Amino acid sequence: MAQVAIVWLRRNLRLQDNKPFAAALRHFDKVLPIFIFDTTILKQFPNPYDRRLSFLAHTLCLLHDTLKMLQGALSVFHGTPLEIIPKLVNHLKVEAIYADEDYEPANIERDRAIQKVLAPHCKLHLYCDHLLIKPGIILTQSNQPYKVYTPYMKAFRAYVVHQGVLAQNRLLIEYKYALEGRLFTSSLPDGNSIDLNLGVEAVLKQIGYIYKKDGLWDPKNACNRLDGFLINQIDHYKANRDLLDLNGTSRCGPYLRFGLISIRSCYRKAFALASNVGVTTWINELIWREFYANILYHFPNIIYEAFQEKYRNTIPWNSKQEDYDRFVCGQTGYPIVDAAIQQLLCEGWMHNRARMIVASFFSKNLLLDWSKGESFFAQHLMDYELASNVGGWQWSSACGVDAPPYFRVFNPYLQGKKFDPDGQYVKKYLPSLQKVPGHIIHTVDFHTLHIDYPKPMVDYRLSRIRAIETLKKIGP
Ligand SMILES: Cc1cc2nc3c(=O)[nH]c(=O)nc-3n(C[C@H](O)[C@H](O)[C@H](O)COP(=O)(O)OP(=O)(O)OC[C@H]3O[C@@H](n4cnc5c(N)ncnc54)[C@H](O)[C@@H]3O)c2cc1C
Incomplete structure (x- = not known):
């Protein structure tokens, strides 16, 4: 043989x-x-x-x-x-x-x-x-894992250049091959095998799931998605990436998660473009992914506890089930938060800016345990990655690696005005607000003018003070 x-x-x-x-x-x-x-x-x-x-x-x-x-x-x-x-x-x-x-x-x-x-x-x-560089390779001069993103990013970039990680000749030697004539087929032990010839519906049925055609995430689109973004959007990425109603990011996450797109090709193609602020920013986002993977690799305990020791078992989380239930149904009374939840439930994806807004609202304004929010995202995100999700949730709740100070609480009104100025994002996911003038949606007046909409479950100002006071007591 x-x-x-x-x-x-x-x-x-x-x-x-x-x-x-x-x-x-x-x-x-x-x-x-x-x-x-x-x-x-x-x-x-x-x-x-x-x-x-x-x-x-x-x-x-x-x-x-x-x-x-x-x-x-x-x-x-x-x-x-x-x-x-x-x-x-x-x-x-x-x-x-x-x-x-x-x-x-x-x-x-x-x-x-x-x-x-x-x-x-x-x-x-x-x-x-599924990462460009194996976790554990990029360390500080004293051989410790980086705990701050910017120096890690600089060391990562330097390593890529000095080690020729993306050099064309290396890629050709290491990753070019032809499968033709090299594939082995034989009868396999029965019992647990799944017959792909029966088609996708039957395959899922064999493992206890039901096929749902997905107009949004199509495996056939993987390469077009990346190439289309690199041709048409990357130059404006820095300017557009935070605008909620624009399609300003790559939406490559799910394809990277399952590896339909090679992470090397993302870096290789982006580095090959003329350098500008859009390209640099996008590459830096890819490096955030590597950074969080490294953090999880070195500190696996962050799956169940805060990265920052002072926040372990010290935050008196709100345990009210009704608060959690209202949040996950998108009934918080804050249109920007509710729209983001609808986006997640409908599309299996949420804009990065919206992820930051809702995670801050969940863990600070509602004072709900970040790990419950992390699990909620894990149930729905097409691009769910343990390392990035835990990283993102802990960052937003102030207890993670390289997180902003505890007193930084996202203001949903200001975030809405800045990143969804005409209310288009909210209207897309909450069609019942279609007729509300855009300049009203992200204001306190919205709550009095639109009595049919759920009232805010917490007062933003008071809940912000509660969060800051709670975290302040734990330590600076
Ligand atoms: C609370 C919270 C939870 C998150 N959960 C996840 C998650 O489960 N999986 C996930 O891939 N990202 C997560 N992120 C990071 C980020 O929101 C998504 O990667 C991004 O929105 C995906 O959209 P995109 O593919 O259009 O990304 P782009 O903006 O086009 O970026 C390209 C790729 O870079 C990576 N990337 C971008 N931003 C980040 C970041 N901040 N951290 C890590 N990687 C990043 C992703 O792989 C992304 O696909 C989370 C962020 C927050 C605040």
Whole structure:
């Protein structure tokens, strides 16, 4: 039998510019691409209509179709990797599995357990493929993780240049390969396999979910989305990125999350553009993603507690269930917050400025525990990333890494006036306010003039004072 390796696709659902594929093909004649619907992870997705599962299944079917054209296939399984991988390795007698390295604590543990079970006959080779630079590489001069973004960003940029991370010859050698004639197909152990030939609806049904066609997030659009943004929008990114009613950001998040777009191609294409403030700002946002991934890697405890020690178990959070319920239904009485929640519920996505406004409102004005807000976002965001979501929520609630001072509380009226001046964003997601004059929506007068709309659940001014006083008592 030709020498075969398994390529286990996880967060890098693409066939080109894929490090594990490239590495496997350097060492083996043939590769068998697989994907596992991990039942441990699926437990975190209780909604049978979860659009992320539809997106995922659709993506897998598309990959399978492409592989079939190359005389191969994508083999998909349903179960735990710990049960499936050893069976597969035994059946095929393979010595190597290639996959993208995952840096979330639970997934690090999973991979360690698999390595252990496979040793010594088979090895799991892991490659950093959904971040540009592996966490833990960029450290301060005293070999400590950076805890402030700006020096990290500078060190990151310097590393990219000095190490030639994006140099063309390196990319060509390391990530260019042809799959034609290199794909392995064989009968696989039955039991847990999922037949992609049956189509996306049947695939989802086999794992207990229901397919929902998504007009907004289409796996086929991944590359166009990135290229369209880089051609038409990036130059104006700095000016437009905060305007809520404009489509001023890339909306690449979900495609990056599942790896349909390679993070290397984002950096490579952006760095290749003429440098201007839009390009620089966008690259810096990509670096925020790496920064938060590093923070989670070095400080995995931030999943369940504040990064800043003084805020651990010291904030007397508001435990009123009604307050949480009103927030997650978008009934806070603040149109900008309610519109943002509607955007999340309808689109599975929320504008970054809106994320900051609602997270500040949740954790400061309502004094609700940031971790509950984090979980709420986790249920709905198409681009949900543990590291960035925890990072964003802790930043907004003042208890995170490199967070603004505790007394900075976003004012929903001023934020609305500045970033949604005509009320277009609010009207789009709250059509009942269509007729309200734009200049009224983000004012205190709105509440008296529009009596049909829910009254504000807290007074902005008083709740701001309550938040500041509460946090001040904990320490400067
Ligand atoms: C409370 C809160 C929660 C958040 N949760 C997530 C999350 O679960 N997943 C997530 O990817 N981002 C999260 N962010 C960051 C940011 O809001 C989104 O990345 C951004 O809105 C995605 O839109 P875009 O793809 O158009 O991004 P663009 O503005 O086009 O940026 C390009 C890419 O850079 C990365 N990026 C941009 N801003 C940030 C940032 N502040 N932190 C980390 N990465 C960034 C993303 O991968 C993004 O797709 C959160 C921010 C806040 C304040």
